[in-house]
Structure formats: structure tokens, C-alpha cells
Amino acid sequence: xxxxxxxxxxxxxxxxxxxxxxxxxxxxxxxxxxxxxxxxxxxxxxxxxxxxxxxxxxxxxxxxxxxxxxxxxxxxxxxxxxxxxxxxxxxxxxxxxxxxxxxxxxxxxxxxxxxxxxxxxxxxxxxxxxxxxxxxxxxxxxxxxxxxxxxxxxxxxxxxxxxxxxxxxxxxxxxxxxxxxxxxxxxxxxxxxxxxxxxxxxxxxxxxxxxxxxxxxxxxxxxxxxxxxxxxxxxxxxxxxxxxxxxxxxxxxxxxxxxxxxxxxxxxxxxxxxxxxxxxxxxxxxxxxxxxxxxxxxxxxxxxxxxxxxxxxxxxxxxxxxxxxxxxxxxxxxxxxxxxxxxxxxxxxxxxxxxxxxxxxxxxxxxxxxxxxxxxxxxxxxxxxxxxxxxxxxxxxxxxxxxxxxxxxxxxxxxxxxxxxxxxxxxxxxxxxxxxxxxxxxxxxxxxxxxxxxxxxxxxxxxxxxxxxxxxxxxxxxxxxxxxxxxxxxxxxxxxxxxxxxxxxxxxxxxxxxxxxxxxxxxxxxxxxxxxxxxxxxxxxxxxxx
Amino acid sequence: xxxxxxxxxxxxxxxxxxxxxxxxxxxxxxxxxxxxxxxxxxxxxxxxxxxxxxxxxxxxxxxxxxxxxxxxxxxxxxxxxxxxxxxxxxxxxxxxxxxxxxxxxxxxxxxxxxxxxxxxxxxxxxxxxxxxxxxxxxxxxxxxxxxxxxxxxxxxxxxxxxxxxxxxxxxxxxxxxxxxxxxxxxxxxxxxxxxxxxxxxxxxxxxxxxxxxxxxxxxxxxxxxxxxxxxxxxxxxxxxxxxxxxxxxxxxxxxxxxxxxxxxxxxxxxxxxxxxxxxxxxxxxxxxxxxxxxxxxxxxxxxxxxxxxxxxxxxxxxxxxxxxxxxxxxxxxxxxxxxxxxxxxxxxxxxxxxxxxxxxxxxxxxxxx
Numbered sequence: 049x050x051x052x053x054x055x056x057x058x059x060x061x062x063x064x065x066x067x068x069x070x071x072x073x074x075x076x077x078x079x080x081x082x083x084x085x086x087x088x089x090x091x092x093x094x095x096x097x098x099x100x101x102x103x104x105x106x107x108x109x110x111x112x113x114x115x116x117x118x119x120x121x122x123x124x125x126x127x128x129x130x131x132x133x134x135x136x137x138x139x140x141x142x143x144x145x146x147x148x149x150x151x152x153x154x155x156x157x158x159x160x161x162x163x164x165x166x167x168x169x170x171x172x173x174x175x176x177x178x179x180x181x182x183x184x185x186x187x188x189x190x191x192x193x194x195x196x197x198x199x200x201x202x203x204x205x206x207x208x209x210x211x212x213x214x215x216x217x218x219x220x221x222x223x224x225x226x227x228x229x230x231x232x233x234x235x236x237x238x239x240x241x242x243x244x245x246x247x248x249x250x251x252x253x254x255x256x257x258x259x260x261x262x263x264x265x266x267x268x269x270x271x272x273x274x275x276x277x278x279x280x281x282x283x284x285x286x287x288x289x290x291x292x293x294x295x296x297x298x299x300x301x302x303x304x305x306x307x308x309x310x311x312x313x314x315x316x317x318x319x320x321x322x323x324x325x326x327x328x329x330x331x332x333x334x335x336x337x338x339x340x341x342x343x344x345x346x347x348x349x350x351x352x353x354x355x356x357x358x359x360x361x362x363x364x365x366x367x368x369x370x371x372x373x374x375x376x377x378x379x380x381x382x383x384x385x386x387x388x389x390x391x392x393x394x395x396x397x398x399x400x401x402x403x404x405x406x407x408x409x410x411x412x413x414x415x416x417x418x419x420x421x422x423x424x425x426x427x428x429x430x431x432x433x434x435x436x437x438x439x440x441x442x443x444x445x446x447x448x449x450x451x452x453x454x455x456x457x458x459x460x461x462x463x464x465x466x467x468x469x470x471x472x473x474x475x476x477x478x479x480x481x482x483x484x485x486x487x488x489x490x491x492x493x494x495x496x497x498x499x500x501x502x503x504x505x506x507x508x509x510x511x512x513x514x515x516x517x518x519x520x521x522x523x524x525x526x527x528x529x530x531x532x533x534x535x536x537x538x539x540x541x542x543x544x545x546x547x548x549x550x551x552x553x554x555x556x557x558x559x560x561x562x563x564x565x566x567x568x569x570x571x572x573x574x575x576x577x578x579x580x581x582x583x584x585x586x587x588x589x590x591x592x593x594x
Numbered sequence: 595x596x597x598x599x600x601x602x603x604x605x606x607x608x609x610x611x612x613x614x615x616x617x618x619x620x621x622x623x624x625x626x627x628x629x630x631x632x633x634x635x636x637x638x639x640x641x642x643x644x645x646x647x648x649x650x651x652x653x654x655x656x657x658x659x660x661x662x663x664x665x666x667x668x669x670x671x672x673x674x675x676x677x678x679x680x681x682x683x684x685x686x687x688x689x690x691x692x693x694x695x696x697x698x699x700x701x702x703x704x705x706x707x708x709x710x711x712x713x714x715x716x717x718x719x720x721x722x723x724x725x726x727x728x729x730x731x732x733x734x735x736x737x738x739x740x741x742x743x744x745x746x747x748x749x750x751x752x753x754x755x756x757x758x759x760x761x762x763x764x765x766x767x768x769x770x771x772x773x774x775x776x777x778x779x780x781x782x783x784x785x786x787x788x789x790x791x792x793x794x795x796x797x798x799x800x801x802x803x804x805x806x807x808x809x810x811x812x813x814x815x816x817x818x819x820x821x822x823x824x825x826x827x828x829x830x831x832x833x834x835x836x837x838x839x840x841x842x843x844x845x846x847x848x849x850x851x852x853x854x855x856x857x858x859x860x861x862x863x864x865x866x867x868x869x870x871x872x873x874x875x876x877x878x879x880x881x882x883x884x885x886x887x888x889x890x891x892x893x894x895x896x897x898x899x900x901x902x903x904x905x906x907x908x909x910x911x912x913x914x915x916x917x918x919x920x921x922x923x924x925x926x927x928x929x930x931x932x933x934x935x936x937x938x939x940x941x942x943x944x945x946x947x948x949x950x951x952x953x954x955x956x957x958x959x960x961x962x963x
Contacts, residue, residue: 500693
């Protein structure tokens with residue numbers, strides 16, 4: 049019965065999809081959603097409140113603090129993205145060369161800081177470099193402040209570089225390197241003069257993603273910042289102190305300047321020339337030797353282990369401790385602070401499910417529009433740029449603006465304001481993943497299917513969707529995990545409702561009386577449920593396809 | 595009633611006219627080869643017929659019905675691109691049942707039809723294989739079976755042999771035509787290979803810069819090329835610039851550069867009119883001894899000798915600086931002729947063509963794009 053109903057619904061949708069008017073309505077609806085829910089709220093929200101920012105200008109101390117916070121945001125993002133590129137590229141090279149089980153394990157380990165919620169990363173970094181951390185034995189203690197923020201940002205932006213560059217290197221046709229080798233060039237000059245210039249678009253993309261991730265991060269940064277302030281920390285502090293003016297000023301400046309800096313890097317990036325004219329046979333022969341390669345690989349692995357991997361997973365130790373010291377029982381019974389914790393967890397996951405579903409439905413037509421350039425080159429470039437705004441702009445600044453916008457509709461419950469904020473923040477991930485995947489399918493496959501009698505919706509579900517299922521899945525997972533993990537925008541928007549990461553930040557900042565065991569276990573629950581939901585999602589998709 | 599009719603079809607991409615006022619008809623069960631170089635508009639033509647592209651001007655008729663505004667899925671004209679576009683995630687059988695299922699046929703009947711079509715292309719034993727497990731030739735046959743199973747009457751093949759290696763191409767040419775004829779299909783087969791078009795096509799349509807140049811049987815197109823471009827594109831031809839010296843009922847006498855004269859059968863041009871003389875390379879004879887210049891027997895120096903297997907091609911520079919080529923079957927080569935030898939070149943006036951001197955000059959006319 050259910051199958052018959054499903055088939056009849058699909059047949060009706062197939063028929064409808066052949067009508068040009070229906071197609072136009074679907075695309076128009078998706079574009080309207082993009083404009084009215086993703087683009088306009090952040091722009092209008094902050095514009096409503098710009099008057100408040102003017103009040104700050106008469107307070108030199110606040111102006112100085114705001115300027116310094118914005119300045120440090122960009123300095124940290126630029127330094128971290130550059131350092132990540134230097135440290136991540138050799139690791140990507142090792143992974144892409146493949147060849148052994150150990151490399152596959154390394155590949156999986158490189159993703160860890162990416163899949164652990166940033167709140168967990170923040171607390172883990174705080175403990176690792178703190179007074180009781182393992183490196184304190186060597187006399188190395190990094191207290192909360194600028195250096196710890198740098199170390200944290202280096203760790204969580206690192207996998208972005210590695211992931212993008214591994215993809216680029218794997219997809220790269222090595223015929224050029226083979227040609228260079230037969231012409232007598234050694235490994236290092238080949239990498240410098242042939243491979244890297246060819247991978248320049250990938251390098252720029254990786255740099256920008258790492259830059260954006262650093263610029264946007266809020267939850268973990270708040271945890272390790274101490275008295276130091278970058279943009280997002282300043283906004284969080286201003287919000288806690290009820291200072292709307294400074295919050296508006298810094299949010300507005302961050303939104304405008306991040307868009308401008310991104311455009312600038314994109315523009316200059318294409319003109320960036322990797323020096324390839326000169327070749328230095330003697331030193332470069334040395335750098336190409338097995339010994340040099342071994343030293344470079346060793347240093348790469350050491351940096352990865354010491355500054356990325358171990359600080360990220362260090363939280364496991366106190367979390368294990370929490371299993372035996374009675375915290376687990378307290379948590380399961382839901383007493384005291386744990387009652388609000390479970391409420392927050394439920395809230396986080398309910399929001400993530402809603403946001404993922406809406407973004408899939410609303411993002412698919414936009415992904416098709418971008419991939420197939422259905423509206424022409426100019427409109428496609430514009431839509432593509434708009435889609436990217438949420439990942440370019442720091443989420444907390446975006447959250448401030450979104451909060452102002454959606455709260456102006458007084459009838460809207462706080463829950464839905466949170467949903468809308470999460471929707472904006474995560475929108476890009478699904479659209480971009482699907483647009484790239486659809487672009488990879490030859491258009492003639494769709495065209496042939498149409499000439500065989502397949503109506504557009506049938507062609508989509510029978511050809512496009514199965515061929516893009518992994519991107520569909522990874523795009524959805526990214527939206528889901530990003531939503532569960534989101535701290536910046538949720539912090540800016542929330543008033544009474546607290547999502548799990550926001551609650552955990554308040555625990556770490558001791559705005560609530562909790563022990564380190566409570567925090568570690570709370571974070572462990574967030575990490576575990578996040579992994580478990582991913583696993584369930586994968587199983588559902590796998591079984592569905594079977 | 596023609597199976598397909600295009601009436602004044604024009605398709606633009608920005609400032610480029612990919613199809614320029616194209617009008618022609620294809621008869622039911624006819625095998626038409628569309629011949630043209632890269633960028634001539636061949637694929638645009640196929641895609642416009644399939645309904646993938648919509649013409650800016652003009653109309654497309656299928657079986658007498660105007661289909662210009664009808665979408666691709668409702669035209670019953672299957673497009674097979676050079677890559678065959680087999681769906682990589684589906685088995686061969688699933689690929690072939692796609693069409694019937696899309697047209698609401700029950701699965702049982704769809705599978706039965708697909709089975710028959712796979713048997714026809716002798717791939718019924720590979721029904722459970724995936725496209726990447728098959729050779730290029732097999733993939734091509736699956737694409738055809740898929741088109742046949744969808745019930746299409748018009749098959750639009752875009753360079754169907756282009757992805758195959760030389761020997762297989764030759765082998766599949768005739769098989770492709772046989773299959774189409776046996777299945778009562780109307781086929782439009784796009785290619786840039788003139789030999790392929792001549793071998794398979796009932797008729798050949800030559801396209802250049804989106805414009806139809808000539809449409810006719812292979813014999814007609816080869817032996818009566820209506821334009822310089824067609825004469826050059828189909829076959830191997832020498833072109834010489836000339837002026838009509840005299841004309842009579844029997845033909846005309848042309849003056850080449852430096853006063854050399856030749857006689858041709860065509861007498862349609864006025865005296866003193868500038869023309870282009872075209873001579874097929876295989877219609878040109880070569881003799882080892884120069885006899886001095888006289889009409890249709892010209893002496894010159896061999897500047898290149900190309901061994902082509904069953905032919906030898908000689909390139910000769912005439913005393914007036916013009917260059918002419920002769921293609922001689924290897925069994926007719928009695929005396930060895932080498933580069934630097936002086937030879938006599940001759941040709942039959944009946945096997946020549948003359949054309950009006952093109953406004954863009956000879957080179958401009960010969961350019962494909």
C-alpha cells in the first residue's frame with residue numbers, strides 16, 4: 049500500500065517536472081528562500097541597529113577594544129591559515145601517496161579535529177596546555193590568552209588544509225611530474241615548479257577555508273581566550289555584559305571586512321605567482337634526497353601529533369575519569385545541572401534535524417542552478433557568491449545580525465529564531481557539496497536520459513541522485529554536525545534557550561557551578577552522540593541503497 | 595511523409611551562429627550522415643533535433659508534427675553522445691529498461707523488450723554486467739539497444755565510432771548500418787570522417803560554420819561537389835586559380851598563372867571571369883618524362899613523395915609556381931619517381947570542376963571555421 053502510494057506520488061512528481069512552469073516555480077521558490085532567509089536577514093538585521101554602533105564611537109576605550117579585537121581576529125586567521133598550509137601540505141603529500149595501512153590510519157586521524165565539536169577541542173586544548181597537562185612536566189604551560197588561541201586555531205583549521213589538499217593531490221594527473229622526471233628534474237624542483245603551480249586554485253581554496261574557520265570560531269576560542277579578545281570573543285563578552293552598541297559595531301565591521309578580505313584574497317590569489325623561473329640544482333638535489341624527505345616527514349608527523357592530534361583528543365582522559373568518579377551516575381539520573389544539559393542536547397538535535405531537512409529541500413534546486421549554470425554565467429556567479437557568505441562571515445557576527453532581524457518579528461518563538469540562525473550558518477555546506485557533485489556528472493548523461501523518455505524529476509532521482517549519493521550524504525552530515533556544533537551564532541541569538549555547545553561553554557567559563565569531570569563528560573556525550581548520529585545516518589543510507 | 599524536417603533552423607550562442615538557417619528533410623528509415631569539422635554545428639544540430647536545445651528561429655518536425663516546443667522526453671528521438679552516456683551505476687539490463695520504464699511500461703514488459711534488444715546486439719549474456727566492465731564496442735551496442743528499447747524511431751548518433759580504435763571502427767561501421775536497417779530506424783549519424791560517412795550514409799549532409807553546404811548521396815557529393823569547401827572536405831583535391839580564356843559548347847579553356855592553359859568540360863562561366871579549378875588527386879596522372887607544357891599536360895618538379903600503402907602521392911610544383919598533387923594506385927606505378935625529378939602531370943577535362951572565385955579568396959573558402 050505504502051509502496052504503491054509512494055510510486056504514485058513519484059509518478060505525479062515526474063509528470064509535473066516536465067511542465068516548464070512547475071520547474072520555474074520550484075527554482076523561483078528556492079531562489080526566494082535564498083534571498084529572504086539566507087541573504088537578507090544578516091544584511092537587514094545589522095542595518096536596523098547601526099544607530100546603536102554610533103554611541104560607541106564616543107567611548108574611546110570601547111573603540112580601542114573593538115579595533116584591537118577585529119585586528120587580532122584577522123592576524124590570527126592569516127597566521128594560522130599560513131602555518132596550517134606550511135604544516136598541512138607535507139602531510140597531505142604523505143597521505144595522498146598512500147600505499148600502506150598506516151597511511152590510511154593517518155588519513156583518518158587527520159580528520160579528528162574536524163569531527164570533534166569545537167567546544168570539546170577548546171576544553172581539550174585548555175587542559176592539554178594547562179597546569180595539569182602532560183607538557184607541564186617539561187615546564188611548558190600555556191595559560192589562556194593569545195598564544196593558546198593560536199594553538200587552538202592551528203589545530204582545528206589544520207584538517208581543512210589536509211582534506212582539501214589530499215583531494216587535490218589525488219585528483220591531480222601526475223603525467224606532468226612524469227614528464228618533468230624524464231626531463232631530468234628531481235623531486236623537490238618538480239614539486240615547486242610543476243605540482244604546486246598546477247595546484248594553485250586548490251591551495252587558495254584550502255587557505256581561504258582555514259582562514260574562514262579561524263575567523264569564525266567562537267565557542268572554543270571563548271574557552272581558551274582568558275582576558276584576550278578577538279572579534280567573536282569580544283561580541284560574546286559584549287553580549288554577556290548587555291552592551292548592544294559595541295556588539296553591533298564589531299559584528300558590522302567583521303561582516304564587511306571579512307567579505308572584503310575574502311574578495312581580496314580571491315582576487316590576489318589568482319595573480320599570485322609561485323616562483324618557478326629559477327632552478328637551484330645543488331640545494332634542491334639535497335632537498336630531494338631520501339634523508340631530507342625522511343626528516344621532512346618526521347617533522348610533519350611530530351607537528352601533527354604534538355600540536356594537532358594529542359591536544360584534540362586529550363579530553364578523553366578526564367572523560368574516562370568521569371565514568372568512575374560518580375559523575376556518570378549523576379548525569380544519567382539527570383539531577384542538578386544535568387537536567388538542563390539533557391534539555392540542551394535535545395534542543396540541539398531537534399534543531400539539527402529540522403535544519404538539515406530544510407536545507408536539503410531548499411538547497412537542492414540552488415545546487416542544480418549553480419552546477420548547470422541554468423541562469424547564465426553572471427547570475428550563477430552571483431548566486432554562488434551569496435551562497436558562500438555564511439561561511440565567509442564569522443558566525444557570531446552573523447548571529448548578532450540574525451538575532452536582531454528575526455526578533456523584530458515578535459510573534460516568532462525563540463526556538464524558530466534559533467532554527468533560522470542555524471539554517472543560515474549551515475546552508476552553504478549542502479549546496480556546495482551537491483553543486484560540485486552534480487557538476488562532475490556529464491550533462492550529456494542527463495540529456496540522453498531525457499531523450500530516452502525520462503522526465504526531469506525521474507532523471508534526477510534515477511541518475512543524478514544515485515551518482516551523487518556520497519556528496520548528498522556528506523553534505524547532509526556537514527549540515528547536521530555543523531548545526532549540532534554551532535556555537536557562535538547560537539550564542540548571539542539565544543536568550544533563554546541554550547543549545548548544548550552554548551551550555552557547555554557556560555560550564556567551562558564557570559558561569560554555572562560544575563566540576564571538570566562534569567564538563568568532560570558533558571563534552572564526551574556531545575561527541576559520542578554526534579558520532580552515533582552520523583553512524584545511524586550512514587547505516588540508513590547504506591541500507592536504503594541495498 | 596519525411597521522418598524529420600528542419601525548416602530554417604537557427605541556433606545562436608551569444609554572437610556565434612551554431613546553426614544558420616538550416617533546412618532539410620530526412621526520409622523514413624533513411625541513414626543520414628552529417629559531415630563537418632569540429633565547430634561546424636553538427637552536435638548542435640543533433641541536440642536541436644533531440645529537443646535538448648531549442649532553436650532561436652525555425653522549426654523541427656517529426657513525422658509531420660511540429661515538435662519545436664516539445665520537450666526532449668516526449669520527442670521519441672534518442673540522442674547517443676560519443677561517450678554513449680551509459681549510466682555507470684546501473685547494470686546493462688537496468689540501462690536498457692530505463693527508457694521503457696520511463697514511458698510507464700510495466701517492469702515485466704520492459705525487461706522482456708530489453709532482453710530482446712540485448713539479444714539483437716548479442717549482449718544478452720552480459721545483462722548483469724556494469725558499463726565499465728564492457729569494451730568500447732560493447733558499450734556502443736548497449737547504447738543502441740537502450741535507444742531501440744525505448745521505442746525510438748529516430749536515433750541521433752554523435753560520433754558513435756569516435757571513441758573506438760581504428761580496426762573496430764571499420765568493423766562496426768557496416769554492423770551499425772545493418773542494425774539500423776533491420777530495426778527500421780531513421781538514423782542521423784554525425785561524423786567528421788568522410789570515409790565513414792561515405793560508407794554508411796544513404797545520403798550525406800555537409801555542414802560548415804552552421805550552414806548546410808550540400809545534401810546528397812555519397813556518389814553525388816563526391817563526384818558533384820557544389821562548393822569548393824565540399825570538394826576539399828570530401829576527398830583529396832587540388833585547387834588552382836584561373837581565368838576563363840574561351841568558352842564553347844564543349845567546355846572552356848582556362849588560363850592559369852604564367853599563361854599555362856587547361857581545358858575543362860564546364861562552360862557556365864563568362865570569358866575573363868576569375869574561377870577556381872578543382873581536380874581530384876586520383877584523377878591526375880603522372881609521367882616520368884616532361885613533355886613540355888600543353889593544355890592539360892603540364893610539366894613540373896616533384897617536391898614530395900608520400901607512400902600511403904595502396905597509393906603513392908606525388909606533390910609537383912608546376913613551372914608557374916602552382917602546386918598540384920597526384921595520387922597513383924601502387925599497382926599502376928611502373929617507374930620510380932623521386933623528389934627532384936621533372937615529370938608531366940595530366941588530367942581528363944571531364945573530371946574537373948570549376949567554381950566562381952570566392953569573395954574571401956581561396957584560402958578563406960577552404961577554412962572549415
